[in-house]
Amino acid sequence: MKDYPDKMTPKQVRTFRDDVLNIVSQIPCGYVTTYGRIAALAGWPSHARMVGRTLRYTPGAELLPCHRVVNNEGRTAPGWSRQRTLLESEGVAFKPNGHVDMQRHLWEPPLSE
Numbered sequence: 001m002k003d004y005p006d007k008m009t010p011k012q013v014r015t016f017r018d019d020v021l022n023i024v025s026q027i028p029c030g031y032v033t034t035y036g037r038i039a040a041l042a043g044w045p046s047h048a049r050m051v052g053r054t055l056r057y058t059p060g061a062e063l064l065p066c067h068r069v070v071n072n073e074g075r076t077a078p079g080w081s082r083q084r085t086l087l088e089s090e091g092v093a094f095k096p097n098g099h100v101d102m103q104r105h106l107w108e109p110p111l112s113e
Contacts, residue, residue: 020054027068031107074099
């Protein structure tokens with residue numbers, strides 16, 4: 001695991017996990033967001049990879065719409081061919097290069113006041 005310069009305490013890790021799962025649960029059908037945006041919304045903008053690990057290793061995360069999370073270029077997760085099928089079934093369009101059309105499908109959560 002990458003040695004982050006801004007390491008988290010165990011309590012921060014739990015809060016980060018809960019925040020990530022909460023954010024992912026809110027991504028609407030037909031939209032995607034990125035690992036980096038989720039990390040930033042959770043208050044740890046340099047921890048995009050940790051978002052991926054959280055989604056992969058947290059029991060119960062598979063019940064969330066994790067397929068709606070892509071990288072910042074719109075690429076789907078390597079080795080998960082079903083992700084594209086799930087997104088297409090929700091109406092998400094892909095560009096000729098195989099990436100999600102981020103201009104059409106990027107979810108921007110409302111800013112909390």
